[in-house]
Amino acid sequence: MAWTFLKNFARNPTAVGAIAPSSQGLVETMVEWFDWDNARGVVEYGPGTGVFTEGIKRRLHPDAKFFAIERSPELAEITRKRCPDTLVHEESAAEVARLCQAAGMEQVDAIICGLPWASFPESLQRSILDATLDVLKPGGQFATFAYWQGVVLPAGVRFSRRLRETFSDVHRSPTVWRNLPPAFVYRCTK
Numbered sequence: 001m002a003w004t005f006l007k008n009f010a011r012n013p014t015a016v017g018a019i020a021p022s023s024q025g026l027v028e029t030m031v032e033w034f035d036w037d038n039a040r041g042v043v044e045y046g047p048g049t050g051v052f053t054e055g056i057k058r059r060l061h062p063d064a065k066f067f068a069i070e071r072s073p074e075l076a077e078i079t080r081k082r083c084p085d086t087l088v089h090e091e092s093a094a095e096v097a098r099l100c101q102a103a104g105m106e107q108v109d110a111i112i113c114g115l116p117w118a119s120f121p122e123s124l125q126r127s128i129l130d131a132t133l134d135v136l137k138p139g140g141q142f143a144t145f146a147y148w149q150g151v152v153l154p155a156g157v158r159f160s161r162r163l164r165e166t167f168s169d170v171h172r173s174p175t176v177w178r179n180l181p182p183a184f185v186y187r188c189t190k
Helices: 002-011 024-031 051-059 073-082 093-102 122-135 154-166
Strands: 041-045 065-069 087-089 108-113 136-147 169-172 183-189
Touching (some): 024 051, 024 136, 024 183, 041 051, 051 073, 073 087, 093 108, 093 122, 122 154, 136 154, 154 183
Parallel strands (some): 041 108, 065 087, 108 136
Antiparallel strands (some): 169 183
16 A cells, blocks of 8 residues: 555655655544534545545544545545445545535535645645635534645645635644654644
């Protein structure tokens, strides 16, 4: 699985953004913050190899609707094999409103995101965040992670500023040092 991840990164680093799958420590830091008892509409952006998807599925309320969006066909297939009962769309996260509508989800309570924001141009950051705000309920939760080295890149700085302009509440988790590379989670509330 690590080889597939590295191969996808080498082919398209702006779409994959990492050299290895996220650690279990990062998975826990990403998913522990959400209000799983009340979340009935949940979407995951960029599941990659499905490590966050597994963490989501363990916590998902039995009445919740959930799907993932992954652009890479190869990574989407890995997620489907790892979590066979999960619907994985091979689309851009910018299409989330259309996909939610097709799933009968007018708005969602939670979005868990594994996208490589620091490698995206401003136009793509903006279109995905705008689409996210359109489907996220007031009080809805959005979490995404960032690698520490990406925070200093212009796109990483721009993304951090954009989060603070977009969401009413933005916090950073403690650093997950046992991840390659070390990372933290942005926890945002609409």
